[in-house]
Amino acid sequence: MRTTPTTALLVLLLLFSYSLTTTAQILNAPEPIADPSGGGTSGWTAACASSGFNSYWVNFTWINAPAVNSDNKFILELSDSNGNFGSPVVLATLDDKNSNYDFNIQFALPTDTRGENYKIRVKSTSPEKVSPTAGPYSMYYVDFNSPILMSQDGNGNIPSGGTIEVCDGTAITMAPHNVPNASSYKYNWYKSGTLLSEKGPSLTTTEAGMYSVQIDYGSICSGSASTDSNIIEVTTGTSLGVALNTPSKTSLCSTETETLTANISGQGLTYVWYKDDVAITSPTVDNHTYTVDGSTPGFEGNYAVEISGPGACLERSAAISITTASNVTLTRDNEANLVILPTKTKTLQVTSSSTAVTYAWYKDGVVLSGETTNTLVVNSAGEYFARITDNGGSCPFTIDSDKTTVVSPASFNIAIDYTAAYTDCQNTTTTLDVKTIEAVAADGTKTDVTADLKNEFTYQWKKDGVAISGETNNAIALSDITANGDYTLNASISGYSATDSNTLGVTLLTSETVAITASSTTFCNPSNPVVISTTTALAGETFTWYKNGVSYNTTDETLTSTETGTFVLEVLKNGCPLRSNEVVISPLNEDLITLDSSDPVILIEGQTKTISASGGTSYQWLDAANVELSTSSSVSLTAEGTYTLIAKIDDCEVIKQFTVSYKDTFNVPNVVTPNGDGKNDLWVLPNSYSNNPNATVIIYNSNGEEILNEKGYKNNWPTSSMSFPKQNMVFYYKIIDDKGGQKQGTITIIR
Structure with a gap:
């Protein structure tokens, strides 16, 4: 064959393309291993970290890569608890392994790790590629690792002997009372040793049994934690029907009292009095009365009594509402939490619906001398409220306002968040805003002062640690992929050092689309494969061809397939996977x-x-x-x-x-002469009926008995084996065509 310059150029291009394909970096999935410096021989299969131990290792290899770019970094990433990498957590970053194809990576679990389906992977940054995932793994950071103390309503009172008797059908709630941030955990609740479906921080039941609880640290880590609680035995008994006797009055002036009385007394029972479902007395034997004092600020509420003891199940009465006889209202006008800045003051204010009242202000429960108006100027931290009194009318009253907490912080915490639901690689726009501002006191106490100070701070937004020109509001709107990065907000206010917020990552989805087409959607011959291609340029990109949802090919820009299935192309763009349309290749039918x-x-x-x-x-x-x-x-x-x-x-x-x-033009014959002369020996039908698989032919004898019933009649009746003992025997036929039409008549056999 004569080689032309064009042919030579094509060969060189093909060789160059092959070279690029065969030398592309291939990242392998990270593999869990034992601590290289320890005595272990096998890799970890689950991670149960704690403050006492939080060190894990994986081995990572990559092949077919003579070099990566000098600015490349290898990043070990952790998925969310469902195995999704929409917002991966960085576990480790290495920038000194670019010439090492086999190395180990050490990492620690984040303290908020709790779940059964975490996955890990390794990502290179230059060029950007992602390894297959490893996992799923059960991973938990065991931050609470002490026996749980459980009590009724989490009130801290463990019942004597560990038994609570409730009335039939009466619900009781049990909850831990020594677990910080108890609602942030999932739990395993047990009844008489049987695991229940409830996973929340409390359990409400009407059934008798031996109840206990532990924090749910997963199928593996729960066993290594030591959070098993005390046992509470719930028994059931018959209700005594406790109730409150009808009081003489339910509206009180400040000079009045009212004694509430239970209808059951003198039986050695234990009584606990409640106001607005909060216990206001300790358990006391035979304490079947309680006096409500109208002069006590805040006496208004719903009162009930609970009884227990020998022969009585735990039972609470219906509540009775006690109100003030005055119709005067007192409203706090300022925010509930306020901040005093150095050399500054704050003004507190209340509004009464009555002008005929006197005012008094209190700080930390102590009256402030001389403060007798509806406003108060404060310059120090404390808990403040106003009290109004009217002793001149027929029904004297005293009313306290809601409390105001004033803080003088040593510093501030700033937290930012997405203003609406956000998921990496799904949203195309998002807005970040100040979520909370906390004033932090010298003793570490934190108070939410967002409403008071949000507009008082000076702000500067940063992306990847660099200030963004012009972005000095408390919110920032992001609308395209050029905005992708890590954001913090620097906030400052006079008299305090500037502080940085938490960091929020933003990875917006590109507006690009990926489309694939196939040379055919039907596969019939291995010598004629189906070619699947895309107009999207894949050179230098990280991409994966999927077949039936499983990774199929990561190197070929055009896919040549001799297999059937559903094919999809996924291209990594700006850290986000872009998925194409589906192409279904079916076998020839x-x-x-x-x-x-x-x-x-x-x-x-x-x-x-x-x-x-x-x-x-x-x-x-x-x-x-x-x-x-x-x-x-x-x-x-x-x-x-x-x-x-x-x-x-x-x-x-x-x-x-x-x-x-x-089409035959003759009619259905009605005479057959089977005498062997080769003429009219058989009942021959027109070809619209004979050999027609959709036409049914039925023949009956003179007794109405069916002697033939078939489709696709072959013009072969009567057979040579049939005998006709009588002359001129008559048979009957019925022909049913494919449209349901019928033709019928007689057949006379003449011998």
């Missing part, structure tokens, strides 16, 4: 090519019959001599014979043959 007429085709001599095909992408009709009759989806026929259709579905070929016969 010859039944996809159909004719609108059955075989044989019945044609009336002298007329034309048009046969149509469907299901193909091209057609060729041939007669018995292989003469081409048509290349469209239909053909018009005028003569008997055998015909061939060659139909294609893309590059796959389907061949169908059919016969055309003239």
